[in-house]
Amino acid sequence: MIGLNHHPGRVVRRSLDKRIWAWPQYDWKMSPVVETVASKKVLLAAPRGYCAGVDRAVVTVTKALDLYGAPVYVRKQIVHNIHVVQTLEARGAIFVDETDEVPEGATVIFSAHGVSPAVHEQAAARSLKTIDATCPLVTKVHHEVRRFASEDYQILLIGHEGHEEVEGTAGEAPDSVLLIDGLADVEKVVVKDESKLIWLSQTTLSVDETMQTVDALKKRFPLLHAPPSDDICYATQNRQLAVKEIAEKCDLLLVVGSTNSSNSVRLVEVALESGSQASYLIDYASQVKDEWFVGVNTVGVTSGASVPEILVEDLLVELKKRGFGDVEVITKMEEHLLFSLPVELRKDLRAAQV
Numbered sequence: 427m428i429g430l431n432h433h434p435g436r437v438v439r440r441s442l443d444k445r446i447w448a449w450p451q452y453d454w455k456m457s458p459v460v461e462t463v464a465s466k467k468v469l470l471a472a473p474r475g476y477c478a479g480v481d482r483a484v485v486t487v488t489k490a491l492d493l494y495g496a497p498v499y500v501r502k503q504i505v506h507n508i509h510v511v512q513t514l515e516a517r518g519a520i521f522v523d524e525t526d527e528v529p530e531g532a533t534v535i536f537s538a539h540g541v542s543p544a545v546h547e548q549a550a551a552r553s554l555k556t557i558d559a560t561c562p563l564v565t566k567v568h569h570e571v572r573r574f575a576s577e578d579y580q581i582l583l584i585g586h587e588g589h590e591e592v593e594g595t596a597g598e599a600p601d602s603v604l605l606i607d608g609l610a611d612v613e614k615v616v617v618k619d620e621s622k623l624i625w626l627s628q629t630t631l632s633v634d635e636t637m638q639t640v641d642a643l644k645k646r647f648p649l650l651h652a653p654p655s656d657d658i659c660y661a662t663q664n665r666q667l668a669v670k671e672i673a674e675k676c677d678l679l680l681v682v683g684s685t686n687s688s689n690s691v692r693l694v695e696v697a698l699e700s701g702s703q704a705s706y707l708i709d710y711a712s713q714v715k716d717e718w719f720v721g722v723n724t725v726g727v728t729s730g731a732s733v734p735e736i737l738v739e740d741l742l743v744e745l746k747k748r749g750f751g752d753v754e755v756i757t758k759m760e761e762h763l764l765f766s767l768p769v770e771l772r773k774d775l776r777a778a779q780v
């Protein structure tokens with residue numbers, strides 16, 4: 427799916443009563459009014475932007491283009507970011523919805539969100555050369571689904587209906603997976619055996635919202651088992667924690683990311699839930715609007731896990747033009763994780779001695 431959306435995303439504005447204005451201590455009748463406005467600043471959240479899985483997926487496509495030459499086919503958006511997709515298209519990547527759009531025998535890359543076994547079979551049937559750029563942390567959830575399905579568990583998969591990652595994960599054992607998309611599904615879900623139930627989740631959800639869903643599931647199914655380790659990935663969790671760290675101090679918190687990027691949309695929600703007066707999702711700096719800055723003194727900035735840093739830099743330039751040149755980086759934690767490239771590509775790179 428190349429569902430490109432050029433419009434700024436979720437837009438929610440809260441009351442402005444927390445804005446800070448220092449009013450003058452003058453006798454209004456005797457003295458001219460002098461208004462002191464608190465200095466304007468930017469709080470830049472860290473960590474933000476590219477995670478290890480996105481970095482690996484984007485490098486996979488660029489190295490495949492270098493090695494095999496254009497075109498290289500990619501099933502679905504390699505990562506959910508319009509800028510990344512357009513940049514790779516300009517270099518010769520062709521994004522398709524399904525493998526039947528790829529010429530027989532050509533090379534196709536699977537996106538970071540993962541694919542079901544059925545997609546691997548379709549690709550094999552067309553003799554496609556496949557390079558699997560599924561994030562290893564998504565692959566981990568696929569393994570869990572296969573393992574628990576083989577042990578006769580029913581899996582309550584918390585996630586968003588229609589998201590590519592959820593389709594790929596559920597596709598590992600479609601007869602054993604029940605999707606839980608929000609609290610309403612907790613009440614509706616019908617299970618076979620309450621003693622053989624486990625919950626797993628999409629990797630890019632809101633941590634707090636997911637735990638609310640898990641609590642509701644546990645109330646309904648007290649014997650519910652928990653996953654062996656977190657499914658919401660380190661990058662999603664860290665970016666949400668970094669936003670929580672600054673949100674309360676922000677009159678406005680801008681999240682750079684695309685509207686189909688689950689983890690970016692969650693950052694807007696977390697910003698609002700954690701005290702920011704307003705929060706907007708934008709793909710580009712050019713999408714900021716004058717009215718967002720009325721009475722604003724502190725602007726928070728972050729970006730989703732699929733967003734290259736150049737887009738944040740562009741936003742900082744735009745903010746500087748608007749008087750927000752004072753940037754303070756607030757680092758919640760450091761990240762050092764790196765994933766090696768897909769094995770199929772590494773093999774070809776070695777053979778070509780690149």
Ligand code: SF4
Nearest residue numbers: 477479480561629659
């Ligand atoms: S957001 Fe998490 S699961 Fe998704 S690609 Fe990045 S590290 Fe992997």
